[in-house]
Amino acid sequence: MTERTQFAWEGARPDLTGKVVVVIGGSGGVGEGVVRTLVTDGATVVATGRDLSRLADLVANISTVGGGGRLVTEVLDAAGDGLDDEAARLAERYGPFDGVVISVASWGEQGRKPALSLTDAEWDDLIAGNLTSVFRLFRAFVPHTKKSGIVLQLNGMSADLAFPGGAGIALSAAATKSLTRTIAAELGSRGPRVYQVVLGVVRTRARRAAGIDDLGWLDGEEIGAHIAGLVAATSPLVGIALQYHVEKATGPVAGSVRF
Template sequence: MSETSEERVLAGRTVLVAGATGGIGEGVTRALLRQGARVVAAGRDEERLARLAAYVGDTGPGTLVTEVMDVGDADGSGVRDRLAVFGALDGVVITIGDWGNPERTGILDTSSEEWERMIAANLTSHFHTLRTLTPLLKKDGALVHLSGFSAEIPYPFAALVGATNAAKKSLVRSLTAELDGSGPKIYELVIGPIRTRPRAAIGADNPGWFSAEDLGRHATRLIAGDGPYAEAPLQYLITRAQGVRTSPPQ
């Protein structure tokens, strides 16, 4: 379906993007705005949210609201109180994460401190986010959670990223099973490398990768409840050539 024919498919709907100021988050935000959503862009840094607002500019026909908040905070009451003004949410997209130490480090050389930090930043925060945001969704709403493909494969010298991605995937899949159709739909998207502005700025770009806005357009269809993948709680978006899959590509 073309972008034009999808236009305004989320008109009148409210979607929260957790991690909206990241490279993937800003692309998802733009795509949702193009489809008419009221996008609540959540982030922890006011300056980065201001830069996001400047970047998306008058992208429309949707409207952007920025909220400085930590959706991964252990006490979600403040987040819930802040979001109450928007009423029940139609959609949530969770694109938060931490790559950890940029230096490649083997498992046997990883400190206990780095292990604990990564568990807190890249797993516990997702548990808190799911626990806080899922009950804010309408019963017919949708939550879209992103994890990296390192959840599926060995990830030497960056094993903490892979381990936390695998644990996040399991957490989300278990939530889907627990709700068992009685609440909002929960989608786990396992993604490969994604084209983003920050990556392009350092020369890491490949037309064979999905873009951040591609992910946003896909999330749009899931939140709208249509398209061929609306009933598939687990999906893989690794490369454009492989397309959207419901089982890991070989």
């Protein structure tokens, strides 16, 4: 069995044996590390993406992971007409879920571009890919998540900061941060617990392949370790809806909003 890495900020690592966690965007750069940790910790992980070859790469990249967990992959499009039916089908097959992680991002085709040069079509595309998608995923998956479970959205620092050249990304980040906090407040103690985790820069496989790396950046695996603690309800941040995981050394910290 693979040894469970202990991170500087962590207490004892939880055992997720018997837990089912869906990682939407599990084939993405951040998703890969999250999936690796959750499988290592014993969970059954349902990792989704739209692109079959990216899902196959995920399976290949974590094939050496030990632990008692297992990985299954499923194609899922947050923009699809049948999203609610797909969520119900996944729940029937694997659920109800102990955790749902929303880790989707869409950079669009326009590249870095000043806000006022965006066309209507580019604007609509960015909002659809980064904001409407997150709303639809919460709506589809919350009903299939256990009352004791979690639904968590991973977000970026542009939720709070100006992002020149990335207006559509930044405003969607700010809006999904708002959305998540509202859903958390609306569900309250009825559950599932809803979290917004704002991340700093992450060391992804794609960045490393492009020669862009910094040992001070977060690893997807430590983001996964934080999520594991929330699923197991062993994290000291279990009652905090808004969280920041920006500094490697500090680990995750509370934002200002509590349930």
